Amino acid sequence: MNKLIVIVGPTASGKTELSIKLAKKYNAEIVSADSRQIYREMDIGTAKPLDLREIPHWLLDIKNPNRAYTVAEYKKDAVKIIRDIQKRGKLPILTGGTGLYVKAIVENLDIPKIKANPLLRAKIEKEVKEKGLEYIFQKLVKLDPEAAYVIDAKNPRRVIRALEITLLTKKPFSQQRKSGMPLFDILEIGISVPNENLKDRINLRVDEMIKNGLVNEVENLINKYGSKQQAFDAIGYREIIDFLKNKKTLEKATAEMKINTWHYAKRQITWFNADKKIKWIKSYKETKNLVQQFL
């Protein structure tokens, strides 16, 4: 038995609620696919599930916020835990909104084994600053002609990473974007919420976060770790950090959180729409039928 249920959807669509409900019914355990809930002490702003007593949750609170974490690590961690759950005869439910993390598992992405190299990146970034991104892109194309078609020439991070891999492996990055054979027998469920509805839910949730003490949470975090951690490059944390540094009012920070969360939700929807295996559901009953059939 290597069945895996995957639940995706935009932020604030009700993934947590649905996965807990399913987990209770099918004796399952939940594996998070969320790049920010990975971090300890980032609770309110990441809308981390609070009640973990009944259902085991995995890959929450596994790193301190001063640690960088990446897809490749996630894939390793998640596969291990999913297998472990299956070995114990229980059903794993993978749930979360980080599309790339989900894809890494579902499509068994073969992520190039080159770690992020901060020194090299800094060096290339400096070059970008001095000579322009186009110059660096041409450098990449010289080493990897196919990259011209595959890599977004105007996206600094993409170009830099492609160059990083090409340089360190001495093989073109464009030939290293592969995926392996499926790892699991998967049912992918997507939660579909009408736009207006989702917008309301997002706005409400942001207001709740503020009410529940997000400002305090962020203040404690930056006192402890400083404000420049990669983990804090997250909606809710960026804006509140600006507020705490007197760069904007709380009102403005809150309004920006709402807009940024909405933009994020739309990016998620675009991302998940590209995955044709996802079965979009509008009710719990539909979900139950799908799961029943799958098991």
Added chain:
RNA sequence: GCCGGGGUAGCUCAGUGGUAGAGCACUGCUCUGAAAAAGCAGUGGUCGAAGGUCCGAUUCCUUUCCCCGGCA
């Protein structure tokens, strides 16, 4: 009431005698060790209203309405 400043995209504002632009918002999209990240593209305006001058007015002139500041 008088004197100034202003009314241009949903918002904040540029601008020109040859029917208009930016940022943000909005819509669509990209994504293989930073992904709540990083990027790309697109839609959108009878230029407050009415007259006049001119081949031609959003731009110049007159009148009018509205907003902001000062004086009374």
